[in-house]
Amino acid sequence: MSTATITAQDINKLRQATGAGMMDCRKALTETNGDFEAAIDWLRKQGQKVAAKRSDREAKEGVVIARTNFEHTAGIVVHISSETDFVSKNADFVAFATSIADAAIANDVKSAEELNDVTINGAKVSDMINDKLASIGEKIGVARFERLEAPYVASYIHGANRIGVLVAFNKTAEEAGKDVAMQIAAMNPLAVDPSAVPADVIERERAIVTEQIAADPKMAGKPAEMIAKIADGKLNSFFKDNTLAAQPYVKDNSKSVTDFLKSVDSELKVVDFRRVALG
Numbered sequence: 001m002s003t004a005t006i007t008a009q010d011i012n013k014l015r016q017a018t019g020a021g022m023m024d025c026r027k028a029l030t031e032t033n034g035d036f037e038a039a040i041d042w043l044r045k046q047g048q049k050v051a052a053k054r055s056d057r058e059a060k061e062g063v064v065i066a067r068t069n070f071e072h073t074a075g076i077v078v079h080i081s082s083e084t085d086f087v088s089k090n091a092d093f094v095a096f097a098t099s100i101a102d103a104a105i106a107n108d109v110k111s112a113e114e115l116n117d118v119t120i121n122g123a124k125v126s127d128m129i130n131d132k133l134a135s136i137g138e139k140i141g142v143a144r145f146e147r148l149e150a151p152y153v154a155s156y157i158h159g160a161n162r163i164g165v166l167v168a169f170n171k172t173a174e175e176a177g178k179d180v181a182m183q184i185a186a187m188n189p190l191a192v193d194p195s196a197v198p199a200d201v202i203e204r205e206r207a208i209v210t211e212q213i214a215a216d217p218k219m220a221g222k223p224a225e226m227i228a229k230i231a232d233g234k235l236n237s238f239f240k241d242n243t244l245a246a247q248p249y250v251k252d253n254s255k256s257v258t259d260f261l262k263s264v265d266s267e268l269k270v271v272d273f274r275r276v277a278l279g
Helices: 008-018 024-030 036-045 090-106 111-114 125-136 174-187 199-215 224-242 259-264
Strands: 061-068 074-082 143-147 153-158 164-170 253-254 270-277
Touching: 008 024, 008 036, 024 036, 024 125, 036 199, 061 090, 061 111, 061 153, 061 199, 061 270, 074 090, 074 153, 074 164, 074 270, 090 111, 090 125, 111 125, 111 143, 143 153, 143 270, 153 270, 164 174, 174 259, 199 224, 253 259
Parallel strands: none
Antiparallel strands: 061 074, 074 143, 153 164, 164 270
């Protein structure tokens, strides 16, 4: 089997993603034959404090807009991409992206493909994007489109249009909706609760913590059942940190998000969410 060539660019990319040192990143990529995701796992197995994989990380600039309809029964979040932050911070470009998001809500758009065909003041969104591309000289487009429908949907935009959040609730949640959306923007949970975490993510995490435990000299000779039990405990900690319902509520760490919602309404629950972020 051929050995991958590890470049300085590869090492820097891993450093940016993990915060690990240059030599550690080089070794991780070497040990995993250049497989970026496997290299992240390798670093974590060595005890490095590396964040769990997040599917919404984007190496793109642009503008993220979140909107709901008047009734708060549907919401969209759209990422209009650009190549540089110089363009994404331009007021005209932000207004351009906002007009597209508003059109998505006004036309009850269900997908990015449908959005490109929507007409604004007589022009298709796809044509508007091509015209904007020609005028600014950067590749732009509808990079991501998400939609939620529920009895109540809250939206939130954070950090100068760099993060957009939608939260779907089982019933009306006006003030609580914004608070939970801010929580999601800040804490970036993987799912609403453990049952919603994808099986492959759980198995990946279990493999990492099991290897970490087994590598501890204090665990030498210990039965597999004991290691598995400790791994289960670490997984529970992982769920607490990475699922919305169990996370400490950012405005009051003595409560979980579930506790906060119950304090507002004993029946109030989050049923789904979407988070789109730049960088």
